[in-house]
Amino acid sequence: MEARPTSLSRHHPQHRPATRGRGALSRSLYGATRKAAGSMDRWLRRVGPGAVAPAEQAPPPEEPPISADLLDLLRHMGVALIRSGETTGRVKDILDELARRYEATEVHFFVLPTGVFVRVQDSRGSAMDLLEADSDTLRLDQIAALYELIDRITSELPPPAEATAALEDILASPQPTPVWRLLTGNVVLTVGLGLMLNPTSTALLGYIVLGLAVQLLIMAADRFRLLYTSLPVLAGAVVTLLSFGFPNALGGGNPSQLLIPSVSSLLPGAMLTNGSIELATGSMIAGASRTIYGFNKLVLLAFGVLVGLQLLGPLPTVSPQAGHGLGWWTPILGVLLIGLGHSRRASAPPRSLGWLLIVLYAAFCGQQLGTQLGGGLLGSFLGGMVAVPVAYLVQRFKDAPPTQVVFLPAFWMLVPGGMSLSGISALVTENDPNGLHILVTAVLTVLAIALGVLVGSGLVTSTREPRLQGMVEDWLGPGTETQRTTGSSEPGSASQSSQ
Structure with a gap:
C-alpha cells in the first residue's frame, strides 16, 4: 500500500503558512528575552541587593538631623x-x-x-x-x-x-520716629559734627540747610529704588551746588568746610572699620568685600562733588569771612549734638541717650588724649580702643541698651571715612600730585580705629581667659539678671564668644 504524504506535508517548512512562521519566531524571541531578564535579575540581586528591592521593602525616609x-x-x-x-x-x-x-x-x-x-x-x-x-x-x-x-x-x-x-x-516693625524728628535729627547731627571739625559761627547756617537737604534726599531714596542707587552721587552734587553756589551765605567763604559734615550720614565709616577688622582677623572675603564697598561709596560721593563743580562752571574767587570762634566748649557740645541727632535719626530705643553719650564722650576723650600725645592716628586708635570696654560696662546696668546700640554711634564721631572723602575730592578737583598723602593718611586712620577696636575687644574678653572682664566682676560683683548673654560681648571682634 502506498504511503500518503498529506499528513507529513503539514509539518514541512515549505508548506507552513507565513503567519504561523512569524508567530513561532515571536514566541521564541519572547521566551529568550524572559530568560535573559531572569538571569539579569538574579545577577543584580547578587551584586546589589537593594538595587531591585520591591518598593514596599524600601526603608522609610529618615528625619533630617536638624529641624x-x-x-x-x-x-x-x-x-x-x-x-x-x-x-x-x-x-x-x-x-x-x-x-x-x-x-x-x-x-x-x-x-x-x-x-x-x-x-x-x-x-x-x-x-x-x-x-x-x-x-x-x-x-x-x-x-x-x-x-x-x-x-x-x-x-x-x-x-x-x-x-x-x-x-x-x-x-517688619514700622518706623517709630515721625518725619519731623528724622529731619531735625540729621540737622542736629550735621551741626554737631560741624562744631567738631569747623567750629565757626559763619558755617552754622550752612550746616542746618545742608543737613536738611541731605535728609530729604535720604527719605526720598527710601521710596524710590533708582534714587537709592544713585544717592551718594546725587547727595554729593546737591551739597556741592549749595555750598559753592552760595559760598558767602552758607559757608562764610569756606564752602569746602561744609562738605564732610553735610554727608556724614552717608559716610561708610562702620563699613570700612569692620572690613579692616575682618581683614586683620583672617576673614579675607568678608573684609575685602566690605572695604571695597566702603571705598566705592566714597568714590561715588567724590564723583558727585565733581559733578556739582562741573555744573557750576568756573568758580569766582571768594575771600573767607572772618568767622568767630565759638570757644573751647564747641567740641564738647558737638559730641552732645552728635549723640542727640544720631539717636533721633536712627530711632534709638527709649532711655538710651544717656548711655549712648557716655560711650561717645569716653571715645572723644580717648581721641583727644591720643591727638595731644602723638597726633591724629594715635587719637583714632585710642578712641576706638576706649569705646569697647566702656560699651561693655554700660550694658551691665539695669535698663541699659545692648552693647551694639551704644557702640555704633562712636563710628559717627570718629569719622573714619571723612578724611577719605576729603582726600578723594582734593585729588579729583584740584589735580594735586601731592594729594596722595591724604589718601594714605585716611587709610591709616581707618586701620588705627580698627586696631583700637581689636585691642579694646581683647581687653574685655578673649577666647582663653577673661582679663578686664574678671576685674570688672571683682569690682561690681558677679553677673546678675542685668547681665546679658549676648549683648554683654564686645562689638567688632571676630574671636568673641557669647557670654
Whole structure:
C-alpha cells in the first residue's frame, strides 16, 4: 500500500503558512528575552541587593538631623545680625551659641556680608542652605529688640518657629520716629559734627540747610529704588551746588568746610572699620568685600562733588569771612549734638541717650588724649580702643541698651571715612600730585580705629581667659539678671564668644 504524504506535508517548512512562521519566531524571541531578564535579575540581586528591592521593602525616609524650623531661625538670625553692623566672625559666634542651646551640634556656618550659609552634617551626609542679606542697616530700636530676642532664646529656649516669628515682627516693625524728628535729627547731627571739625559761627547756617537737604534726599531714596542707587552721587552734587553756589551765605567763604559734615550720614565709616577688622582677623572675603564697598561709596560721593563743580562752571574767587570762634566748649557740645541727632535719626530705643553719650564722650576723650600725645592716628586708635570696654560696662546696668546700640554711634564721631572723602575730592578737583598723602593718611586712620577696636575687644574678653572682664566682676560683683548673654560681648571682634 502506498504511503500518503498529506499528513507529513503539514509539518514541512515549505508548506507552513507565513503567519504561523512569524508567530513561532515571536514566541521564541519572547521566551529568550524572559530568560535573559531572569538571569539579569538574579545577577543584580547578587551584586546589589537593594538595587531591585520591591518598593514596599524600601526603608522609610529618615528625619533630617536638624529641624526645618531651627534651620530657618538660624538663617534669618544670621542675616539680621549682619544688618545690625556686626562683623562676620561675631555673627558666627552667636549662631554657634544658639545652635548649641538647641542641642544642634553638627551645624556649621559660613557668614559673608551678603548672606549666611548653613551646613548640617551627620553620618548620613550633609545638606546646605543659605539666605541673602540686605545691605540696609537696622535702626537702633530694631538692634536693641534683636539682642533682647537673642537673650530670651538663650535663657528660655522657645520653639524655633515662635522665635522666627518674633524676629520677623522686629524686622517688619514700622518706623517709630515721625518725619519731623528724622529731619531735625540729621540737622542736629550735621551741626554737631560741624562744631567738631569747623567750629565757626559763619558755617552754622550752612550746616542746618545742608543737613536738611541731605535728609530729604535720604527719605526720598527710601521710596524710590533708582534714587537709592544713585544717592551718594546725587547727595554729593546737591551739597556741592549749595555750598559753592552760595559760598558767602552758607559757608562764610569756606564752602569746602561744609562738605564732610553735610554727608556724614552717608559716610561708610562702620563699613570700612569692620572690613579692616575682618581683614586683620583672617576673614579675607568678608573684609575685602566690605572695604571695597566702603571705598566705592566714597568714590561715588567724590564723583558727585565733581559733578556739582562741573555744573557750576568756573568758580569766582571768594575771600573767607572772618568767622568767630565759638570757644573751647564747641567740641564738647558737638559730641552732645552728635549723640542727640544720631539717636533721633536712627530711632534709638527709649532711655538710651544717656548711655549712648557716655560711650561717645569716653571715645572723644580717648581721641583727644591720643591727638595731644602723638597726633591724629594715635587719637583714632585710642578712641576706638576706649569705646569697647566702656560699651561693655554700660550694658551691665539695669535698663541699659545692648552693647551694639551704644557702640555704633562712636563710628559717627570718629569719622573714619571723612578724611577719605576729603582726600578723594582734593585729588579729583584740584589735580594735586601731592594729594596722595591724604589718601594714605585716611587709610591709616581707618586701620588705627580698627586696631583700637581689636585691642579694646581683647581687653574685655578673649577666647582663653577673661582679663578686664574678671576685674570688672571683682569690682561690681558677679553677673546678675542685668547681665546679658549676648549683648554683654564686645562689638567688632571676630574671636568673641557669647557670654
